[in-house]
Amino acid sequence: xxxxxxxxxxxxxxxxxxxxxxxxxxxxxxxxxxxxxxxxxxxxxxxxxxxxxxxxxxxxxxxxxxxxxxxxxxxxxxxxxxxxxxxxxxxxxxxxxxxxxxxxxxxxxxxxxxxxxxxxxxxxxxxxxxxxxxxxxxxxxxxxxxxxxxxxxxxxxxxxxxxxxxxxxxxxxxxxxxxxxxxxxxxxxxxxxxxxxxxxxxxxxxxxxxxxxxxxxxxxxxxxxxxxxxxxxxxxxxxxxxxxxxxxxxxxxxxxxxxxxxxxxxxxxxxxxxxxxxxxxxxxxxxxxxxxxxxxxxxxxxxxxxxxxxxxxxxxxxxxxxxxxxxxxxxxxxxxxxxxxxxxxxxxxxxxxxxxxxxxxxxxxxxxxxxxxxxxxxxxxx
Numbered sequence: 001x002x003x004x005x006x007x008x009x010x011x012x013x014x015x016x017x018x019x020x021x022x023x024x025x026x027x028x029x030x031x032x033x034x035x036x037x038x039x040x041x042x043x044x045x046x047x048x049x050x051x052x053x054x055x056x057x058x059x060x061x062x063x064x065x066x067x068x069x070x071x072x073x074x075x076x077x078x079x080x081x082x083x084x085x086x087x088x089x090x091x092x093x094x095x096x097x098x099x100x101x102x103x104x105x106x107x108x109x110x111x112x113x114x115x116x117x118x119x120x121x122x123x124x125x126x127x128x129x130x131x132x133x134x135x136x137x138x139x140x141x142x143x144x145x146x147x148x149x150x151x152x153x154x155x156x157x158x159x160x161x162x163x164x165x166x167x168x169x170x171x172x173x174x175x176x177x178x179x180x181x182x183x184x185x186x187x188x189x190x191x192x193x194x195x196x197x198x199x200x201x202x203x204x205x206x207x208x209x210x211x212x213x214x215x216x217x218x219x220x221x222x223x224x225x226x227x228x229x230x231x232x233x234x235x236x237x238x239x240x241x242x243x244x245x246x247x248x249x250x251x252x253x254x255x256x257x258x259x260x261x262x263x264x265x266x267x268x269x270x271x272x273x274x275x276x277x278x279x280x281x282x283x284x285x286x287x288x289x290x291x292x293x294x295x296x297x298x299x300x301x302x303x304x305x306x307x308x309x310x311x312x313x314x315x316x317x318x319x320x321x322x323x324x325x326x327x328x329x330x331x332x333x334x335x336x337x338x339x340x341x342x343x344x345x346x347x348x349x350x351x352x353x354x355x356x357x358x359x360x361x362x363x364x365x366x367x368x369x370x371x372x373x374x375x376x377x378x379x380x381x382x
Contacts, residue, residue: 046073047070047073048070049069050068050069050070051067051068051070052067052068053066053067053068054066061090061092061093062090062093064089064110064139065087066085066086066106066113067087068084068085068104069083069084070082071083077108078108079105079108080105081103081105082105084101084103085099085100085101085104086098086099086100086101089113089137091142091168091169095124096125097122097123097144098124099119099121099135100119101119101135102115102117102118103115103116104116110139111138111139111140112136113136114135114136114137116135117133119134121135121146121166123171126171128152128153128154129154131146131150131151132146132148132150135147142167142169144168146163149162150163150164152164154199155184156183156184157182157183157184157204157237158184159173159180159181160179160180161175161177161178161195162176162178163177164176171198171199171200172196173199174194175196175197176193176194179191179193179194179195181195183204183237186240187214187215187216188212188213188215188235188268189214189215190206190233191213192206192208193209194207195210202238203234204234204235205232205234206234210232210233211229212235212244214226214227225252226250226252226253226299227250227251228244228248228249228251228264230248230249231246231247232246233245240268240269241266242266242268243263243264244263244264245263246262247262248262248263250264250273255283255302255330255331256285257281257282257284257330258281258282259275259279259280259297260279260280261278262277264279271298271300272296272297273296274295274296275295275297276294278292278293279291279294279295281297283330286315287316288312288361289311290306290310290313291310292308292309293307293308293310295307303330304330305325305326306326306327307324308324309322310322310325310326310337312328312335312337314361314362316362317361317364318345318347319344319345319346319361320343320344321337321343321357322337322340322343323337323338324339325337333360333362334358334360335357335361337356337357337358338356339355339356340355341353341354341356341357341368343357343366345364350375350376351375352376354369355372356368356370
């Protein structure tokens with residue numbers, strides 16, 4: 001028996017296409033006759049040109065199919081080195097990936113396929129295409145690992161990472177090392193050391209620190225309009241909904257404002273940020289400070305709605321306002337406080353209590369209403 005036939009005999013099903021001829025060998029005690037196809041033995045290695053390798057499982061379903069311009073079998077028949085490999089990887093008899101590379105190694109039992117040099121893997125179900133320096137496919141684990149600089153494109157986003165592990169049945173990708181994922185519309189960029197991409201559900205998530213940026217413009221005109229960071233995050237692309245938890249920090253440039261809280265939900269399309277945990281907001285470079293047990297922020301209208309022990313403070317005249325609810329318009333600097341309102345200012349020194357207050361803290365002009373209003377002036381020194 002020739003060495004290459006002995007090697008293939010140990011696979012469940014192997015097909016070899018050599019010089020236009022097809023040879024199929026199944027497990028049998030009687031080997032087939034050797035054809036006259038071009039063959040050569042060099043340094044105890046067996047070489048075939050223009051070869052196709054296929055492997056099937058015990059049910060007869062194709063596991064993988066690989067074509068190569070050349071296959072060089074090791075002396076012990078354990079591996080085959082292939083040149084310019086390209087082929088399909090299957091799941092339940094259906095092709096789910098198309099792969100190619102400059103060279104590769106196929107193990108005799110078909111348990112592992114390794115491709116190297118300018119590799120490309122295309123997910124035939126989602127249209128995602130990934131490239132890198134090395135690809136390892138392990139059918140038994142349903143995993144494909146792409147190393148040495150992964151880049152990916154998809155109709156919804158682009159991906160960069162040092163490494164990615166794809167789980168075919170779950171349609172899930174675990175990305176590690178200098179990860180960047182950018183959604184196309186709207187342009188949202190997530191970066192971190194570890195991110196997970198669920199292709200079918202269109203979800204990008206991380207249980208590690210992550211940075212998020214909202215971008216506008218193209219090329220050199222690209223600019224960051226809003227950015228945030230947190231200990232963990234989940235972005236649902238279809239819903240344009242970003243959830244962030246743990247040490248959340250958010251900053252907006254137009255207008256200048258920053259926010260700190262432990263949890264928020266950012267509805268990108270509606271430009272609405274909701275916080276169900278205590279929050280602190282810094283507006284106009286520290287000129288106005290807002291606090292609340294919970295609240296929401298309309299980025300488009302520049303309006304804060306704070307509830308539960310809500311507070312607003314201005315630095316210039318040291319005005320302080322608290323109430324059960326405070327609505328702050330950052331564009332006009334108008335404020336409305338509702339429920340158990342208490343207001344103080346330094347010059348002239350005074351304090352007021354009322355059910356409701358409307359006015360502007362900077363100008364110290366207010367209308368108090370809704371019931372009993374109590375105002376106390378503290379005379380200054382003569």
